[in-house]
Amino acid sequence: MKTNSLVCLFQLEPQEIKHAQVLSGVSPYVLRRVFGFWMLFVFAIAGVVSVAPGLSLFFVSMTFIVLLLFTFLIFYQSRISEGWPAILYYHGRLGVVKDPISRQFLFVSPSIVKTASPTVLKPNKKAVAIELDTRELSENDKFLLQQAIWPSEDKLIALSYFKKRENICSAIADVLKRKRNAKAGEHTQPSAAQ
Numbered sequence: 001m002k003t004n005s006l007v008c009l010f011q012l013e014p015q016e017i018k019h020a021q022v023l024s025g026v027s028p029y030v031l032r033r034v035f036g037f038w039m040l041f042v043f044a045i046a047g048v049v050s051v052a053p054g055l056s057l058f059f060v061s062m063t064f065i066v067l068l069l070f071t072f073l074i075f076y077q078s079r080i081s082e083g084w085p086a087i088l089y090y091h092g093r094l095g096v097v098k099d100p101i102s103r104q105f106l107f108v109s110p111s112i113v114k115t116a117s118p119t120v121l122k123p124n125k126k127a128v129a130i131e132l133d134t135r136e137l138s139e140n141d142k143f144l145l146q147q148a149i150w151p152s153e154d155k156l157i158a159l160s161y162f163k164k165r166e167n168i169c170s171a172i173a174d175v176l177k178r179k180r181n182a183k184a185g186e187h188t189q190p191s192a193a194q
Contacts, residue, residue, distance in 0.1 A: 118165035
């Protein structure tokens, strides 16, 4: 993921997502729990339907088929091993999901990130807005920002899911602080050697 552009669009592979630092989104742990509860529900309904008196064979078989179909769809889309990340930090860039199914993320250089703050998307979706310094952005960078799920000229917006928005903003601030401190350390190291 090497590019000189301040804003870029990348499609990540499952292994890459596993190595990224996920700051917001649905974790694999939560997905495993949800899938476990779903399986308990499926077994309970299948057990009740199979022993219920007076149900036709057609109804019982259709119930099993529908449960199996839904189980397959949930398992197929749940991405139990990687989760559904909304905001992540990967290879020195902050990324916000653009297309969760195809794992596309809009990545920005930390140098243009001003701050992250809690926001609300109408009517009542809790989200985090990452405010950007747009002075150095090219026309292509601005075009890419318009491709986001919630387009904005100077922000990247992502849902907060099950985490507190304040905690996500703090995690983003910590990542940016570490990145800036590391960069400052690189600049001071040569002068100390002299």
